[in-house]
Amino acid sequence: MRSTIGKYVVLPSEEALTAVTLWVAATHIQTALQHAPRLAVMSPTKGCGKSRVLDVLYETVHDPMMTVNTSPAVIFRTIGKIPPTLLVDEADTIFSPKAAGDSEILRGLLNAGHQRNRPAWRISGPEHKPTPFPTFAMAAIAGIGELPDTITDRSVVLRMQKRKPGEKVAPFRTRYAAPELNALRDRLAAWLGPLRSTAARMVPPMPVEDRAADTWEPLVVIADLAGGHWPARARAACLTMTRHEAVQDEQTSLKTRLLRDIYRVFERANKPEALPTLDLVAALIQDADAPWAEHGAKGLNAYHLGNLLRDFGISPANYRFEQGRQAKAYLRNRFLDAWARHCPDLIPADTAPEPGHGSAPARPALGKPPTGPAGSLPVGPPGGPAGPKRTL
Numbered sequence: 001m002r003s004t005i006g007k008y009v010v011l012p013s014e015e016a017l018t019a020v021t022l023w024v025a026a027t028h029i030q031t032a033l034q035h036a037p038r039l040a041v042m043s044p045t046k047g048c049g050k051s052r053v054l055d056v057l058y059e060t061v062h063d064p065m066m067t068v069n070t071s072p073a074v075i076f077r078t079i080g081k082i083p084p085t086l087l088v089d090e091a092d093t094i095f096s097p098k099a100a101g102d103s104e105i106l107r108g109l110l111n112a113g114h115q116r117n118r119p120a121w122r123i124s125g126p127e128h129k130p131t132p133f134p135t136f137a138m139a140a141i142a143g144i145g146e147l148p149d150t151i152t153d154r155s156v157v158l159r160m161q162k163r164k165p166g167e168k169v170a171p172f173r174t175r176y177a178a179p180e181l182n183a184l185r186d187r188l189a190a191w192l193g194p195l196r197s198t199a200a201r202m203v204p205p206m207p208v209e210d211r212a213a214d215t216w217e218p219l220v221v222i223a224d225l226a227g228g229h230w231p232a233r234a235r236a237a238c239l240t241m242t243r244h245e246a247v248q249d250e251q252t253s254l255k256t257r258l259l260r261d262i263y264r265v266f267e268r269a270n271k272p273e274a275l276p277t278l279d280l281v282a283a284l285i286q287d288a289d290a291p292w293a294e295h296g297a298k299g300l301n302a303y304h305l306g307n308l309l310r311d312f313g314i315s316p317a318n319y320r321f322e323q324g325r326q327a328k329a330y331l332r333n334r335f336l337d338a339w340a341r342h343c344p345d346l347i348p349a350d351t352a353p354e355p356g357h358g359s360a361p362a363r364p365a366l367g368k369p370p371t372g373p374a375g376s377l378p379v380g381p382p383g384g385p386a387g388p389k390r391t392l
Contacts, residue, residue, distance in 0.1 A: 001025070001060065001184050007170045008177065009052050010163050015237035019156050020053070022219035022234055027061040027085045027138050028189045029222075032200035034116050036083075037215040040155035041142035048160040050142040052172060054087050057140055059174075059181035061085040062189065069094075072105040076120055076133040079113070083137035091143030107148055113137050114154040115214070145341075146252070154215055157245050195225055207235045212242045254291070256342050258308050261290055263339060263346050266332050274319045274329040277302050302328075312338040 002021040011017045023039050030036060039057075041050045058064045065084040067075070078084060088094070088110075094103050112118040112135040119132035141147060141155070163169070170177075192199075204220045206213040216238045223234030265283045269275060275283075284292040285299055292300040306315060312335075319329035339346050 001188060004181065004184060005056055005060070008056050008172050009049050010167050010169055011053075012159055012161060013240070015240045016158050018233050018237045019219060019241060020158070022222045022230075022237075023138075023140075023156055024057065024060045025188055025192065025222045026218040028192045029196050029199050029218075030062065030083055030085075030136075030138055031081075032196040033218050033221075035214040035217060036114055036116075036136055036138040037218055038110065038114065038138070038151060038155035039140040040147050040152050040157045041140060041160060042147060042152075042157065043144055043160040045162070046144060048162050050144075050158075050160050051089060053158070053160070054089055054140060054142055055172060055174070056177075056181065057085075057087055059178050060185045060188075061087075061138075061140075072102055072109055075106070075109060076122065076135075079134045079137045081134070083134065086137055086139035088139060088141045089143075091141045091147055092145050093143075095143070095148055107150065109135050110139055110141065111150050111154065113139065149249075152245070153211060156215060156219070157241065157248075159248075192222075192225070199225065207239050208242050212238075216242070255308055255311065257291070258284075258305075259312070259335070259338055259343055260346065261287060261292070262330075262335060263343065266335075271332060273333075274321075274331045276319075276321070276327045276329045277305070277316050278327070280330055281305055312342075314338060 001024065002017060005011075005020055005024070006017050011020060020039070023037065026033065026037070041053050043050045054066070058066055063082075063084040064087055065075075065078060066087045066089070068089050075086065094106060109120060112120065116136045118135055120135050121130050121132050123129070124131035141151060146152070147155075199221050202221050202224065204217065204224050206217060206220060208216060216234075220231070220234050220238065223230040261284055262280065265280060266272065266275065268283075281300055281302055284290060284305075296304055302316075309315065309330075314330070314334050316328045316330050318326060319331070320326050321329075
């Protein structure tokens with residue numbers, strides 16, 4: 001199973017390939033588990049293979065239920081004593097700031113379903129009786145960008161990337177690939193079927209604690225049942241991948257804190273169109289409750305600020321202030337999209353830039369060839385002015 005999955009998709013690491021293989025196997029003993037780990041398949045852009053991962057999972061997991069825009073009510077009524085394996089694609093549209101109210105219901109369902117005996121109560125039937133609906137089911141969730149923290153915290157996380165030129169995979173055609181994967185699925189289910197009661201009694205030693213242990217325990221149980229090199233390989237994957245996510249969480253939290261602190265700096269300055277880079281850095285450092293005075297060796301500087309904001313597509317630009325003063329500055333409009341996505345409680349959704357909207361990118365400096373607009377954020381809000389004055 002491990003080699004066949006690796007034939008069709010390029011996963012971020014050998015540890016990730018091991019984790020996916022064990023996760024697939026664990027779906028076949030869901031009824032023996034106390035926790036149903038999520039598999040979060042995230043990519044920074046399209047074309048990174050996340051949908052192909054779901055294609056492979058569909059042919060290998062227990063009773064797959066593929067969903068793109070299924071209502072929570074349908075999912076509530078589908079999960080039973082022998083739950084399906086939920087495969088949720090395009091999660092970035094489900095959990096975007098502009099998603100409908102059902103997204104919060106689905107998020108709650110996915111969070112509750114990580115642990116057994118967390119039913120959702122609804123009024124049901126002609127007599128309108130309170131009825132508990134099971135939520136416990138393993139789920140793979142794929143999307144572009146970050147998933148909600150409450151979901152990734154309950155997940156084995158795959159951070160997909162585009163394939164390098166030398167990385168090859170076998171063409172995936174359902175007509176030819178499905179029989180091979182289905183045969184492996186059936187052999188896996190036949191092996192694990194008689195072992196369900198054994199798996200239910202197992203309390204394997206774990207290299208991690210708390211929720212990470214809850215999430216990875218089913219995978220380690222499978223590895224211990226398999227024996228051989230699998231127990232050591234599973235625990236090594238657990239340690240490597242959870243440590244990587246801990247680093248990601250720390251960096252993400254720091255960058256989100258920066259976005260929030262910059263928002264407050266602009267608010268205190270009465271929302272100017274732009275703030276000089278040096279002034280913005282100075283304001284951040286002066287906040288005694290913020291970590292910026294201790295950031296790096298000598299505190300936050302313009303270089304650090306640019307690095308931290310690069311992942312959001314935000315960079316400084318030449319700007320002409322009053323009295324003709326020119327300086328490198330950060331434009332407030334360039335933060336609107338990042339604030340709406342990562343700090344939606346700070347900025348009303350209707351002020352966030354719509355995809356494809358906004359004014360044209362700033363003119364390049366004289367004598368340099370123009371750069372393409374790819375990856376740049378709007379300079380002005382929808383329907384707003386064409387942008388600030390620029391220096392030549």
